[in-house]
Every structure is written in C-alpha cells, then in structure tokens.
Amino acid sequence: MDYHEYVVKDKEQITATFEDVGGFMTDIYNHVDYDYGQYYSGAVLGSASDEAEYALQGNAIEDFYNGAWSATNAKETLWNDMYEGIAACNVYIDEFTGLTFDDLALNSDYEKQLYRYNNYEWEARFMRAYFYFVLARQYGGVPLVTHTQSYDITNALPRESSDSIFSFIISECDAIKDSIIADYSDLGAMDMGANETGRADRLAVLALKARAALYWASPLFNPDDDATRWYNAALYTKQLIDECTERGKRLADDYESLWATDNYSNANIMCEIIFGRRVYGSGSEGVSSTFESYNYPVGIEGGNGGNCPTQTLVDAYEFVSGDSAGLRPKDLADYDPDKPYYDDRDPRFYVTVAKNGDENWPSSNTTPLQTYYGGINAEPLTGGTPTGYYVKKLCHSAIDLSSNSSYEADNHTWVTFRLGEFYLNYAEAVFKYLGSPYATDGELTMSAADALDKTRLRAGLKSLSEVRPGMTNDEFWDVYKTERMVELAFEGHRFWDVRRWKEADEHFTSVDEMKLTLNSDSTISYERNTVSRTWDDKMYLFPIPQSEIQKNPNLTQNPGW
Known part of the structure; x- marks a missing residue:
C-alpha cells in the first residue's frame, strides 16, 4: 500500500x-x-509607553525601559x-x-x-x-x-x-x-x-497607503522635514476619508461599541471600522477571555491586574462643562497635582479607565472597586494596581471568570484601521504641511482643527473653536497629541507615535501613578508618585536581532545597538 x-x-x-x-x-x-498581550505574557506595548504600567513585576515589558533591552534580547x-x-x-x-x-x-x-x-x-x-x-x-x-x-x-x-x-x-x-x-x-x-x-478591500489598501505616508513624513523617517511627504500624507488621507464618506462610512455613534463582540457584524459599528483582525483564543467555541483574565482587577476571581492606566493618561482627559470646558487638570490656574479630578471629564475616560469606587466593573462584580492601599482590589495584593487604576477599554465586561460562570469567553476583533484614526492622521499631516491649525487650500479643504473636532464632537466635547479659539501652533500641537492619546488609548498607537515624533525624551522618561489611602474618616487621600524610566535615543528603532546578523553578514545594526 x-x-x-x-x-x-x-x-x-x-x-x-x-x-x-x-x-x-x-x-x-x-x-x-x-x-492583546500575547507577546509579553499579558503586557501590551502601552505599558512600555506612558499609557500604562504593568501590575506584575518582572514582566518582559520592563526590558523596554530598565536597560535590559539589547540585540541579544531584541x-x-x-x-x-x-x-x-x-x-x-x-x-x-x-x-x-x-x-x-x-x-x-x-x-x-x-x-x-x-x-x-x-x-x-x-x-x-x-x-x-x-x-x-x-x-x-x-x-x-x-x-x-x-x-x-x-x-x-x-x-x-x-x-x-x-x-x-x-x-x-x-x-x-x-x-x-x-x-x-x-x-x-x-x-x-x-x-x-x-x-x-x-x-x-479597497479601503484597507487606501488606509495602509495613508498611514504609511504619515509615518514616512514623521521626523523619525523624515529628518530633513520634506514638506512633500506631509502633503502626500494629507492628500492620501483626505482621499481615504472622501471615499469612506462616498461608501456611507462614518464615525460610530458610540465610541465604546467599537470593541463590542459584534463589531464585525453590527452596521452601526462597522460604519467606522475599515479593517480588523479576528482574534480567537483557547476558549470555548473558538472565542477567548484571555485579555480579560490578564486585565480584570485583582480581588475578582480570574483577574490578574494587568495593564494599569497611568495618572499621566488620566490627566489627558479634558473637563466637559463650565469654565473648565476644554481644559485638562494641568491647564487649571489652581491645579493641584495630587488630586486626580475624576468628575466632569471627557466621557471616553469613564469607558477606558476603571477607578476607585466604580460599580459593576466587570459586570459580575457587585462590590465597588477599592484601589486604595489595603483595598480588596489593590496593593499589597500581587497584581494590585500600582497606578490607582485598571483598564476597561477592549475588555468585554460581560465575561465572568468565576468558576461557576457560564459566560466565560467572547469574540474579539482587534481594530487595525478605523475612520477615527484617519481624521486624526489628516489633522496632523495638514497641520504640518500648511503650518496652521486653521489653514486649507484647494485640495486640502478641511483644516486640522476641523478634522480634530470629528472625534471630539463624537465624544461629547465642545468644538475647539468654542473652548480654545485662536490657538497658536504650539498650543494646537499639544492639544492634538492629547486628543490622539485619549481617542486611541490602548489601540497600539502611543508606543509608535511618540517614537515617530522623536519626542520620547518628553514623554517616556517617567510615568505618574496615583497612590490612594483610606483615612480613618472614610475619606480618600491622593498622592502623586512619579516613576523614572530609562530612555536612550537608540530606542527609537528596535535592534536588529543578533541571531539574524549572525545568519546574514550583510545585515547592519541600527545605530547605538
């Protein structure tokens, strides 16, 4: 036979x-x-940026900022x-x-x-x-x-x-x-x-072209600041946005829904998503709860603490109403750096970050979160949040990791390209090309400020013309970077954005935590703690793996490694 x-x-x-x-x-x-944490035993790249800090010490994500990163640990x-x-x-x-x-x-x-x-x-x-x-x-x-x-x-x-x-x-x-x-x-x-x-499909191709053009125009890859690259990035992104509009695509009404279990089948969510990666784990019926297990708070069955948003990220969310509308804590005249300012914040804050006192997070948890020292979800427990916060965004809160649960896994789709990102990309490119947040021309008919308003208005914030009229270029660049950090939090952008801007010495040399203490009168005291991190300019690019250089003598190493 x-x-x-x-x-x-x-x-x-x-x-x-x-x-x-x-x-x-x-x-x-x-x-x-x-x-979703698959590369670093639960840690996401956001925990190697100023977005987050990983709760469990000794994770490989720390190599990015503790000096252990090298060509042999590439x-x-x-x-x-x-x-x-x-x-x-x-x-x-x-x-x-x-x-x-x-x-x-x-x-x-x-x-x-x-x-x-x-x-x-x-x-x-x-x-x-x-x-x-x-x-x-x-x-x-x-x-x-x-x-x-x-x-x-x-x-x-x-x-x-x-x-x-x-x-x-x-x-x-x-x-x-x-x-x-x-x-x-x-x-x-x-x-x-x-x-x-x-x-x-075609829109995914146009999205890749537009994003690649933006990276190519950025200072890391455009040291001579070639204006043509910024023009192309703006033009390609405008072409993508226009074609999305012609095809009926738009920003989803509900920001939080973009990561829902049905984001690949619900027309009211798919309207924003251009391309996504189906992610199936080892759970039942091809679905997974791995990300939730990594990131649910400790003190909840199955939770390990995970990627904890920093106070640095929390400070990026604006106030919504009153005289403080459009401002962040640091913009207030009476700013107290030891107060977290939880109230009246950008609605995206409340669906991205879990904080002390939050109820029904995750949905099966009937006890308000206690992130103060000694609380049931806090240090000194192993995995207790070092920052005072836990991550909500990307987690499917209906997943119940308790041993007697029948709802232990769910569908996940990683959003690779979505329209919200490209309004921001356009704002950056047209601002860099035309040199003003308010400028337009015959082809680039939407200003950077108007493009930035797209995600702000969807979130329920006021337009920039209402809260920050007449911005200087430096003021706009600061507002733009903050809006991008907030809108795209935990979507895998911050780690790369700061690098392509070559601004790591401003953002990646430290992160802020918020330490909470329960007082005898049941009030909470807050103390900001700044944690230093190692940065070297060689880290703008990864080292070529030494194993590859040994196989190929014609490979050259990136500078500094």
Missing part, C-alpha cells in the same frame, strides 16, 4: 481545489499583528512573524496565481469561486505591503524580499533604506487599489453569502 500520513500539503495538492487555495490565503491573515517576535507572512505571500503570488481550475469548470459555483480566487492575488500583495509597514515602523530599513528564493540568497540580502521600504509600500498600494474588491459586503451577483467582513 502506498500510504502516507501527513498534514502539510504540497503545491499540487493545494492547487487542486478552490478551498485549499483559499485556505492558504486565509492563513496569511493569521500573521496580522495585534496587541524582542524579535514581529520580525519573525512578519517575514513568515511575507514568505507566504511570495509563495502565493509566485506559485498560486493564474490558475483556472479547469477540472472544476462544470461546478455550479465555478464562476463565483473563480471570482473570489482572482481577488486573492491582490489580497496577498496588500498583506505583504502591510507586513513591510510593520517592519519599517519597528526597524526602519529592512531586507526587501518580493519573490520565493533560497535561504542562502535571503540570508545574504542587505537592508534597504526606510525610504525604499515606504516607497515600496505606497507603490504596491497604488498598484492594487483599483484591482482588489472594492467592498466585500456588496459583491452583487457574485455574492456567495459567506461572511467576508474580515478580508482586506
């Missing part, structure tokens, strides 16, 4: 059916990055993941395109399946471009591999410049934007009834 046991199929076996070719393409999506997970994804894309593009499946031509669904198959080439090229964006964001220039080739060739390639990589990403997006399916939710006669909302 010519019998073999195997699970890995070769090219001939894969190309025999639409299903196997589609499965190969779909598996490439599993390389898309996300940040945090290379994304290097490996992205190049594996790139290799799979190259295999698909080189070997699995141009098929006709003639043996299946008499099948009743042949035309529809072939229509879907013919789009996979463009998806593969989008994915490859996206993987290179992740690498460029992290390392700058990297080796550029666009075809399948032997290991000895790959391991002799030099690094391309960051300019070359960003140029490649943008040119790839231009090459595929008119060929890829425009909208997977509307395939007309070719609609097969399958849920394809997780696949990349």
Whole structure:
C-alpha cells in the first residue's frame, strides 16, 4: 500500500481545489499583528509607553525601559512573524496565481469561486505591503524580499533604506487599489453569502497607503522635514476619508461599541471600522477571555491586574462643562497635582479607565472597586494596581471568570484601521504641511482643527473653536497629541507615535501613578508618585536581532545597538 500520513500539503495538492487555495490565503491573515498581550505574557506595548504600567513585576515589558533591552534580547517576535507572512505571500503570488481550475469548470459555483480566487492575488500583495509597514515602523530599513528564493540568497540580502521600504509600500498600494474588491459586503451577483467582513478591500489598501505616508513624513523617517511627504500624507488621507464618506462610512455613534463582540457584524459599528483582525483564543467555541483574565482587577476571581492606566493618561482627559470646558487638570490656574479630578471629564475616560469606587466593573462584580492601599482590589495584593487604576477599554465586561460562570469567553476583533484614526492622521499631516491649525487650500479643504473636532464632537466635547479659539501652533500641537492619546488609548498607537515624533525624551522618561489611602474618616487621600524610566535615543528603532546578523553578514545594526 502506498500510504502516507501527513498534514502539510504540497503545491499540487493545494492547487487542486478552490478551498485549499483559499485556505492558504486565509492563513496569511493569521500573521496580522495585534496587541492583546500575547507577546509579553499579558503586557501590551502601552505599558512600555506612558499609557500604562504593568501590575506584575518582572514582566518582559520592563526590558523596554530598565536597560535590559539589547540585540541579544531584541524582542524579535514581529520580525519573525512578519517575514513568515511575507514568505507566504511570495509563495502565493509566485506559485498560486493564474490558475483556472479547469477540472472544476462544470461546478455550479465555478464562476463565483473563480471570482473570489482572482481577488486573492491582490489580497496577498496588500498583506505583504502591510507586513513591510510593520517592519519599517519597528526597524526602519529592512531586507526587501518580493519573490520565493533560497535561504542562502535571503540570508545574504542587505537592508534597504526606510525610504525604499515606504516607497515600496505606497507603490504596491497604488498598484492594487483599483484591482482588489472594492467592498466585500456588496459583491452583487457574485455574492456567495459567506461572511467576508474580515478580508482586506479597497479601503484597507487606501488606509495602509495613508498611514504609511504619515509615518514616512514623521521626523523619525523624515529628518530633513520634506514638506512633500506631509502633503502626500494629507492628500492620501483626505482621499481615504472622501471615499469612506462616498461608501456611507462614518464615525460610530458610540465610541465604546467599537470593541463590542459584534463589531464585525453590527452596521452601526462597522460604519467606522475599515479593517480588523479576528482574534480567537483557547476558549470555548473558538472565542477567548484571555485579555480579560490578564486585565480584570485583582480581588475578582480570574483577574490578574494587568495593564494599569497611568495618572499621566488620566490627566489627558479634558473637563466637559463650565469654565473648565476644554481644559485638562494641568491647564487649571489652581491645579493641584495630587488630586486626580475624576468628575466632569471627557466621557471616553469613564469607558477606558476603571477607578476607585466604580460599580459593576466587570459586570459580575457587585462590590465597588477599592484601589486604595489595603483595598480588596489593590496593593499589597500581587497584581494590585500600582497606578490607582485598571483598564476597561477592549475588555468585554460581560465575561465572568468565576468558576461557576457560564459566560466565560467572547469574540474579539482587534481594530487595525478605523475612520477615527484617519481624521486624526489628516489633522496632523495638514497641520504640518500648511503650518496652521486653521489653514486649507484647494485640495486640502478641511483644516486640522476641523478634522480634530470629528472625534471630539463624537465624544461629547465642545468644538475647539468654542473652548480654545485662536490657538497658536504650539498650543494646537499639544492639544492634538492629547486628543490622539485619549481617542486611541490602548489601540497600539502611543508606543509608535511618540517614537515617530522623536519626542520620547518628553514623554517616556517617567510615568505618574496615583497612590490612594483610606483615612480613618472614610475619606480618600491622593498622592502623586512619579516613576523614572530609562530612555536612550537608540530606542527609537528596535535592534536588529543578533541571531539574524549572525545568519546574514550583510545585515547592519541600527545605530547605538
């Protein structure tokens, strides 16, 4: 008997059916990055920025700011993941395109399946471009591999410049934007009834192009401040926003709903999301509660404390009403740095940060949170919040981790691109290009201030013209950075934004905590505590893993490493 046991199929076996070719393409999506704590044993990159502090000491996230980061401790997970994804894309593009499946031509669904198959080439090229964006964001220039080739060739390639990589990403997006399916939710006669909302379409391509252009224009990659790059970033982002509008996309009414369990199927949420990564863990029926387990407060069954928002982040949320509207605590004339100012804050604060006294967080918890020292959710318990806060955003509070619960897991979708981000991206690019928060021109018809108002007004804040009229450029830049920190908190942006701005010496050398004490009269005392962190300018880019340099003598190391 010519019998073999195997699970890995070769090219001939894969190309025999639409299903196997589609499965190969779909598996490439599993390389898309996300940040639910999977890389650092629960810690997210926000805990290596000024967004958060990880509650459990000794976590690998501390290597980013305690001096232990090095080329031999290079945090290379994304290097490996992205190049594996790139290799799979190259295999698909080189070997699995141009098929006709003639043996299946008499099948009743042949035309529809072939229509879907013919789009996979463009998806593969989008994915490859996206993987290179992740690498460029992290390392700058990297080796550029666009075809399948032997290991000895790959391991002799030099690094391309960051300019070359960003140029490649943008040119790839231009090459595929008119060929890829425009909208997977509307395939007309070719609609097969399958849920394809997780696949990349034309808007995802335009979003990648616009975001890559913004990074390429930023000081880290644009040391000469080439104004053309800022212009292109603004123009590409405006084109994306305009096309989103034409397709009926808009900001979701409810900010908190963007991370709900049905954010991939609810039209009132999908209206803002351009592309998201399905994330399934080890829970029942393909769903997960891993992120909740990492981040629910200690003192709640199954909770480990996790990524605790800093007082630095809390201070970024504005007041909503009265004479203080539009101001942050530091903007007040009678500012007391030892008071957290919980009341009358930006509504996004209350759905992002869990604070002392909060009720029904998570939903199954019937006791108000006690984050003061000695409280049931606080230090000195292992995992007790060091900052005075816990994270709400991204957590699905209905998940009950208690041993007798029947609701222990849920669907999660990491939002890779959403319209809210691109209003902010446009505001930055047009401000940097035109040199004023209020300027417009014939092409860039929306000012930076008006673009910034989009996310503010959705959150329930007043417009900038009402609360901060006549801002100087420095004032606008400060307001812009704060709005971006608030709107995109815990979405994986802050760690990279501060780097591309080259402002880490301003933001990443310390974080503020708030220490709470319960007094004998049941009042709470607050004391701000500033924690220093190590920063070196070499950290703007990651070190090339020493293991890769040993394999490839033509790889050069990033400066300082």
